[in-house]
Amino acid sequence: MSYRRVVETLREFLPVDDKINHVTVRNRTLRVGVRIDAIELPRAQPRSPTTEWTLAIDGGFVRGRAKAEIRSFEILTGRLATPGEKPRVFACVRSELPDVAQRLTSLIQTHSGTSHPQLSVITDGANGIQNIYPQLPFAATPILDGFHISMRVRHLEQIVRGLLARSETEQYTKKALRTYVSRLRWCFWHANAVKAEHRMRQILLLCRIVVAQSARFTRSPEQLDYRVGELFAYLESNSGSTIAYGKHYREHRPISTAMAESAVNQVINARMCKHQHMRWTPRGAHLLAQVRCAVINDDLTARLAAYRARMDEVPEDVARFLEFMQQAEEAEPHAF
Structure with a gap:
């Protein structure tokens, strides 16, 4: 609840003082913090x-x-x-x-x-x-986090699914890209980083050498190329953090x-x-x-x-001072 709502609830159920307002509740809450x-x-x-x-x-x-x-x-x-x-x-x-x-x-x-x-x-x-x-x-x-990798692969799948292939070359390109992207998820799930890198490089190569016959088809490979590059950078910045997600999942361990x-x-x-x-x-x-x-x-x-x-504890320096004073008083009772 907000601080104002807390005050309203307190006044509705408890006989609190009218001086209590949202500022009081906030100050006391932060004091506890x-x-x-x-x-x-x-x-x-x-x-x-x-x-x-x-x-x-x-x-x-x-x-x-x-x-x-x-x-x-x-x-x-x-x-x-x-x-x-x-x-x-x-x-x-x-x-x-x-x-x-x-x-x-x-x-x-x-x-x-x-x-x-x-x-x-x-x-x-x-x-x-x-x-x-x-x-x-x-x-x-x-x-x-395996979910963040999966969502990035999901984005690649959506781009490939949205390709509008008209010519025979475009249809072959779409089919090949769909195959490469669909296998990426399996590579990450089983921690096969070498094969995953190989698949991503195949995707990049195909996106850069394909000769499209329509402007709309051309934009999609460009987007796919950009997203795969982002995935490369994401995995490189987190090198050493990917695991065998499938094995961990079967062992009921967090992934x-x-x-x-x-x-x-x-x-x-x-x-x-x-x-x-x-x-x-x-x-x-x-x-x-x-x-x-x-x-x-x-x-x-x-x-x-x-x-x-x-x-309630006495600070250490204060305790040492009091002990010194007590010893001094015991040594010379009339000095104090």
């Missing part, structure tokens, strides 16, 4: 060394305030999952964290219970996200960022984008995202309790 932002929960019990963890990362954009320097900014979010346990949601605005990799490291080590878990990181191949997982202090296996995209809808879109007309500062969006993640993960109470325990 400040308290739990840097809180680290105790580590969970160590699992089996063979336990596999999957970190799916995605991002969503929200509109910035009119007076801000940027019109929109990205909130990084996703889920940490392992078979048989509830996935953990996380979210942050990069500009509000000094080190995103450190935050993810703390999240993974806390819930896995070990300093070096078996981790796979699934992303959609965006450059901003690719730079995060190499900074983790333990090994992580990168996986390129897409679906759980990260659902986190985008749950944490970001439902509150900040869809049917919402607010504009956000990076700080306000970051703190609200912390509260939403804590509620989804059912650890808001535990985080607030950890914050209160931290506030």
Whole structure:
């Protein structure tokens, strides 16, 4: 709900003070976000060394305030999952964290219970996200989202299907292109990168040597050539991240960022984008995202309790000073 809708709901069901308004609700919510932002929960019990963890990362954009320097900014979010346990949601605005990799490291080590878990990181191949997982202090296996590859191949199939072949040469070209493109999906599904590259080069060669007899047929091979070039660049920038998607799928292991995209809808879109007309500062969006993640993960109470325990602790430098004063008083009782 928006802050104003929250106030309306509170006034309808609870005897709240009339002085409470949307500004009060917003300030108190963000205050909770400040308290739990840097809180680290105790580590969970160590699992089996063979336990596999999957970190799916995605991002969503929200509109910035009119007076801000940027019109929109990205909130990084996703889920940490392992078979048989509830996935953990996380979210942050990069500009509000000094080190995103450190935050993810703390999240993974806390819930896995070990300093070096078996981790796979699934992303959609965006450059901003690719730079995060190499900074983790333990090994992580990168996986390129298979759905994004499939959608790019699907785009190629649509272009070939739309070819209007009239002459015999054009009909042969369309038939050959359809064969090459249809086999691309099989190559990626079974991690046959060599054959996939060979098929794409055949498509490029055919698009560039065909002599079309109509202007409309000429435009389609040009589009296909451009899209295949994009696919080449996409796979090259994510080299080493493609896997045997068919094998992983049969083993019931994640091969897409679906759980990260659902986190985008749950944490970001439902509150900040869809049917919402607010504009956000990076700080306000970051703190609200912390509260939403804590509620989804059912650890808001535990985080607030950890914050209160931290506030009750005496800082180390103050404790040393008090101990020094006590020792001095015991040595010379009449000096103070």
